[in-house]
Amino acid sequence: MNSTNINKLNVYAFSSRKELIKYVSKEKKSLIAINAEKILHANEQTRSLINLNIGYADGVGAVWALKKRGFKQTIKIPGCELWLDIIKEFYQSKTFYLVGAKEEVITATIEKLHKTYAGINILGYRNGYIKTENEQAELIQTIASLKPDIIFVAMGSPKQELLMQEMQQLHPAIYQGLGGSFDVYVGNVERAPAWWVKNNLEWAYRLIKQPSRIKRQIHLVRFAWLLITKQI
Structure with missing residues (x-):
């Protein structure tokens, strides 16, 4: 199964949900959702937990990072x-x-x-x-x-x-x-409506509904910049 290192986290690149389910059914490990915030704030403890198990792209930031590393078929799989x-x-x-x-x-x-x-x-x-x-x-x-x-x-x-x-x-x-x-x-x-989810804009919908989330969403902007400048 394809995976890559992102900020010392091993993140798997699944091209479908069926592929993920088939893989975990054989491995008997923990499925851990990975997003930009988890990648940015990874520490020794979280890295150990994730790298022992199966980190999958639950957030658009993780998908961006995987695609930038050549895994073009990667999809976001909301936990x-x-x-x-x-x-x-x-x-x-x-x-x-x-x-x-x-x-x-x-x-x-x-x-x-x-x-x-x-x-x-x-x-x-x-x-x-x-x-x-x-x-x-x-x-x-x-x-x-x-x-x-x-x-x-x-x-x-x-x-x-x-x-x-x-x-x-x-x-x-x-x-x-x-x-x-x-x-x-x-x-x-309440979850974001289907259009927002489909277009990877669930984070934006949450921000509109809860402006207090701005501090968390800034992490996504920072993450995107680090990807563009190849710092992560």
């Missing part, structure tokens, strides 16, 4: 859509466990998944508010005991990646970090 592609592919043959969000959100997510994917085998779930080391240890032991094939963790970075890595040590499986995807799935958070 908030990818996990549902994975479910659609495997819900009749694999087992699942979900972690993340508030209790009412994760409960609504489970209910909607059961309605949408008849027969889906969800072995368990819990909210993302893990307050103590004991609670975390209990969750990891639960995963190791139940042995689900696919685990989704929606807690934000790098917390979700750190947790997935601990889980991997006791139970190798397919993991994916989802950030706020459960909230999007049940309608608590």
Whole structure:
């Protein structure tokens, strides 16, 4: 599988979602979304987590970087859509466990998944508010005991990646970090309309809706400049 080094991060260049799903089904690693912000702010800890697993282009900045390095067929694969592609592919043959969000959100997510994917085998779930080391240890032991094939963790970075890595040590499986995807799935958070997503302008739509995001979006401009000037 094609991958390249971007600011000491190993990022995979997938040309389709099916290609990614086929690859991860064989590798049993964690899927980690990569965008411009993660590349710019990479440190020793995040590099280690990403390079041990499968970093894929979730943001337009990562796609730009991969195409600039010769991977012209690279596409952006939004994590908030990818996990549902994975479910659609495997819900009749694999087992699942979900972690993340508030209790009412994760409960609504489970209910909607059961309605949408008849027969889906969800072995368990819990909210993302893990307050103590004991609670975390209990969750990891639960995963190791139940042995689900696919685990989704929606807690934000790098917390979700750190947790997935601990889980991997006791139970190798397919993991994916989802950030706020459960909230999007049940309608608590509005996503950009299809045109904005299709044209890689989701970041601009978010900025219009939330002007306070300007500090984060400046990173994308800085990233583009570093790419153009070959500093990254």
